[in-house]
Amino acid sequence: MTKKAWRNEIVQALHTLDPNIKQSAEAALYTKLFETAYWQSSRTIGITLSTELELATGPIIEQATLDHKQVVIPKTLPNWQMAFYPFTETTELAPTKFGIQEPITGDPVDKSDIDLIVVPGLGFTPNGFRLGFGGGYYDRFLADYSGTTVVLALPVQTFEQPEWPVKNHDIVIDHVLTV
Structure with a gap:
């Protein structure tokens, strides 16, 4: 199957996932993340503002704030580029054509100042292969x-091996947390 076909299948599985199972899996994944050394040692966390389909990132953002970490969120730029901007209570947001809330105020944070990025996606393997949403923004950003990097994979997003075609430019994720 093509990447597009796999994306459609996983999106369908996420849409039909029992909300109680999703919520329970999310809670377990948050606990795992917060116990890791890379979470505890990080000062600046890059993370998206999730859509309903995805693992909810609000609790991660709340914990980062409680832990006195800086939270930065991505903004898509021309030519499939991306930058991260500080996310505070004064950050102004606007929806993109993808339906994702992005910052429209603030200055970008230097990539080297971001300690940990919670990477979104649709499919993940234990050894770090990731099927993203198809824009290539994260692969380009993560190339250097x-x-x-870490992903939090819900059960319907976890695959033993990549079932989708893997390309040379696909970036492997450092840590894949599963339940």
Whole structure:
């Protein structure tokens, strides 16, 4: 199957996932993340503002704030580029054509200042292969990123091996947390 076909299948599985199972899996994944050394040592966390389909990132953002970490969120730029901007209570947001809330105020944070990025996606393997949403924004951003990357994979997003075609430009994620 093509990447597009796999994306459609996983999106369908996420839409039909029992909300109680999703919520329970999310809680377990948050606990795992917060116990890791890379979470505890990080000062600046890159993370998206999730849509209803995705693992809810609000609790991660709340914990980062409680832990006195800086939260930065991505903004898509021309030519499939991306930058991260500080996310505070004064950050102004606007929806993109993808339906994702992005910052419209503030100045970008240097990539080297981001310790940990919680990477979104649709499919993940234990050894770090990731099927993203198809824009290539994260693969381009992560190509020269030297910090730590992690994904939190719900059960319907976890595959033993990549079932989708893997390309040379696909970036492998450092840590894949599963339940």
